[in-house]
Amino acid sequence: MAQAPIIYVLNGPNLNLLGTREPEVYGRDTLADIEAACRSHAKRRGLAIDFRQSNHEGELVDWVQEARTRAAGLIVNAAGYTTSSVALLDALLASGLPVIEVHLSNIFRRESFRQHSLISLAAKGVICGLGATGYLIALDAFARLLQTEKEA
DSSP states (O other): OOOOOEEEEEEOTTGGGTTTSOHHHHOSOOHHHHHHHHHHHHHHTTOEEEEEEOSOHHHHHHHHHHHHHHOSEEEEEOGGGTTTOHHHHHHHHHHOSOEEEEESSOGGGSOGGGGOOSGGGGOSEEEESSTTHHHHHHHHHHHHHHHHHHHO
């Protein structure tokens, strides 16, 4: 039996506080809730996930570099690094992997400084404003993308 393709799901700073940090903006789901939903959904879609969170930019960059040889793609919620991390952008571009950027809130309905994403320059697609469901939609997109590549 073939091994399920691995999708890295990388989460940036302060996402460990989900469920308690500004629930009116980010929802009441904890990061553990999102991870459990992603694991279940990925399994149904024939995917495996490697789900991680860090408050440290360099650690996120290290994980992207690791994914180059282990993963079929990346789902990235860079959180506060979305607007500022050239290092993370460069790592995503160098990975050669498809990237889907996810944001729990609609960044375009927020403060102006949140409305420009450096990460989007490396992303095949961006999902924002749908809460935790955005991660599941990203997994659906990867399942379709990988199936299309297999058929080609």
